[in-house]
Amino acid sequence: MFCELRDVELLAESEAGVAFLDRFPVSEGHALVVPRRHIETWFDASESEQFELLKLLATVRRRLEERLQGAPDGWNAGFNAGAAAGQTVMHLHLHLIPRWIGDVPDPRGGIRGVLPRRRLYP
Numbered sequence: 001m002f003c004e005l006r007d008v009e010l011l012a013e014s015e016a017g018v019a020f021l022d023r024f025p026v027s028e029g030h031a032l033v034v035p036r037r038h039i040e041t042w043f044d045a046s047e048s049e050q051f052e053l054l055k056l057l058a059t060v061r062r063r064l065e066e067r068l069q070g071a072p073d074g075w076n077a078g079f080n081a082g083a084a085a086g087q088t089v090m091h092l093h094l095h096l097i098p099r100w101i102g103d104v105p106d107p108r109g110g111i112r113g114v115l116p117r118r119r120l121y122p
Contacts, residue, residue: 011067012059016052019060019096026097029064029072033057033094040090041081053094060096072098078111086114 011019011031022030033056039045045053057077065071076097080087099107109119 011063012056014052014056014059016049017056019056022095027099027103029068029098031060031064031096033060033096035092039092041087041092042079042094043081045092057094057096064096064098068098073101074099074107076111 008020011021013019015036017033017035019031019033022032033053035045035049035053037049039049042050061075076099077095079092079094109121113119
């Protein structure tokens with residue numbers, strides 16, 4: 001799916017990867033950072049690829065702040081690695097999701113919300 005991108009406006013790119021808005025965003029500005037090399041998960045990427053993809057993620061964050069005319073109140077960033085973790089597209093992609101105060105009733109736990117009953121600490 002990400003090996004042949006068509007009709008996609010790039011937010012940023014580097015030798016290691018490209019970044020663009022998610023076609024099915026969970027919030028305005030939800031972006032994906034995708035390596036150019038076809039690899040399935042973060043753990044298959046070399047250390048240098050991981051480093052370059054994180055640099056690209058930081059660039060995308062700055063560009064989204066400009067594009068969204070002001071910084072969001074927070075960010076979620078991450079990836080799914082493997083089917084058990086919810087990965088459905090078997091080409092590594094990092095999600096960068098802008099967040100705003102009030103976009104959900106209780107954002108505590110953040111990424112821990114992938115397992116709702118474990119979201120909050122006891």
